[in-house]
Amino acid sequence: MPKNGYFLPCDVIVILHQKILNITNMKKFLLSLVALALSCGAFASAPVYQWSKLIDSHLQQDLVSKVVVTTDGNIVSLAHFGSSSDTDGIEFDGVQIATGSATTSSSDNRNLLIIKHNAATGERMWNIYSKAGYIDVSSEGSIIATRDGGLLLLLNARSAQVSPFTSPMIVDATGAEIEFPEWNTSVAIYNQILLKVAFDGRVEWAKSIAMDQLPVPNASSGNSVNATTNGVSPYALAEDEEGNIYIGGNYRASMILTAHLNATYVFTPRNIDTYNGDSQRAAGGLYIIRLDSEGNYLNHLRASGTLTRDQIKVITVGGDKVYFAGNVRGNADDKLTIGGKSIVLENSYDGILLGCASRDLKTVDYLTYIKPHLTGTKTSNSTKIRALDLNGSSLYLIGGGQGGYSPANESAAKVISSSNGLEEGWFIELNASDGSWKNAVNNATNIGAYLGSFVYNGNLYVYGYRLNAATGCFLDEYSLGSTERMARHNLVLAGGAPTGYGMAFDPKSTRVVFCARGNKAFKMGADEVETAAPTGWGGVVAAFVMDPTLAGIENVAVEAENGLKIAAVDGAIMVYATQSAPLTVTDMNGINVVNTQVQEGETRIALPAGIYIAAGHKLAVR
Structure with missing residues (x-):
């Protein structure tokens, strides 16, 4: 068996075997073919390393959080980079491609960076960046490829820490500068930005969603005494077949949206009776809003009930249904109602909400509560939802955290649980038609998480990481419907202690792309191809193919x-x-x-x- 763990393709094995067969003995030949086919089918399909690219500046804030495959088969990465002056920039393949914003803060400013990569080589085709404002994509915001060949982004942005405050400024691939003249610049307040990008990197339109700037009623110190500076956390973004847009997250201040003819809709938050403006404190209510293809308000799901916090982390559109998942936390017997369907919390820990609605958001088909549990001597848990992937009749809810989970109303022991009170990866398979529990896996790899999945050749591949140079980022392979892992494929090793982020899969070319972060040279794939070392902390985008024979088509x-x-x-x-x-x-x-x-x-x-x-x-x- 070669070092990289790959086996010869089945057709090659069959041809070699046929050369030494006595062809006159047809029965033996047919039996041999059957045996070979069965044995070939038992071998795991290992991803083959293709290329990797560092995204790295001389400062410490560089990170790649997400990757998507565009309709032309190429790759787009979503990142941010650090700057302390307006001359600080970031290089790609030895060429400076962007400069960031100045800041008077002791911490580096974070600047948006979007790169379109040639799928076959990873080379930059174009890029977009921000040169004013603060845009952090490490845990908030999202990017999707749109059906017209372009991109859509949901971002959380504020003014950079400079005087005077200005609106964010985004520079597209043509050099055009996009500002937001309606932006409140009296204080550094976070607003959401929707950005529609064309195939060639032109920004087609950009909209900000204004947040209430009134003081936080319960604040006793800090900026929140004067204004609600951090009143929204946007996480989820999706598009349906007609180009309508879905956004979701958590909000803690009034949110203002506009529809056609400048009609205005004001959203009033829930769960803020004791909120004091602390961004580390759980508070606020969920939102799921439907917009048209130009970002105009159409409809939203209406939620009621008093919890500590509820939020939407992921939205997936499949056919005429919208699936969503997020966190719910409150007290036992707290009730959350959305569109006439309800869940009741069973304890005060960080649980999970799963739901399904019609595409127009006028009907909710079901809500499912996934009950959280404690592990060992811990007195709290953590739930980090990373993806909601639809495959056939199953939804794969994917994430990481510390604690355990079971279906609602389960008085027995938790079904899955992390070990030793450390964060580990998990996925839960649910029935897409009614939200019922089917299977669940905890990967027992701490400290780490599962981040996303795809299906190839009848198997489920789940991307994850362990904060350890020897394990790094990996693909775990499962048979569909099974909780037993068939194989683990190493992807990104070394890098100090690499942290995994987003992934994307292109079934046409079988190319799968991952992003990670580290502070030393990375080693890629089973053959451990070494990259250059980042200057400090840097991001890496890496491409692999499941079937190398399909990866050469120029899209x-x-x-x-x-x-x-x-x-x-x-x-x-x-x-x-x-x-x-x-x-x-x-x-x-x-x-x-x-x-x-x-x-x-x-x-x-x-x-x-x-x-x-x-x-x-x-x-x-x-």
């Missing part, structure tokens, strides 16, 4: 002939032209399927799924 040509930019998206090829130009598209047999003159701007050419040659580049339409 995008950034710069094609005649000044064209071309991308393959779902059901079409998108063409971006700076002037009128001829375009011919052929199939793989050399037959012309499109022969046209595209005009300046954006042109969508609808095509069935397949491989095409356009402007000299091979593109895969899904």
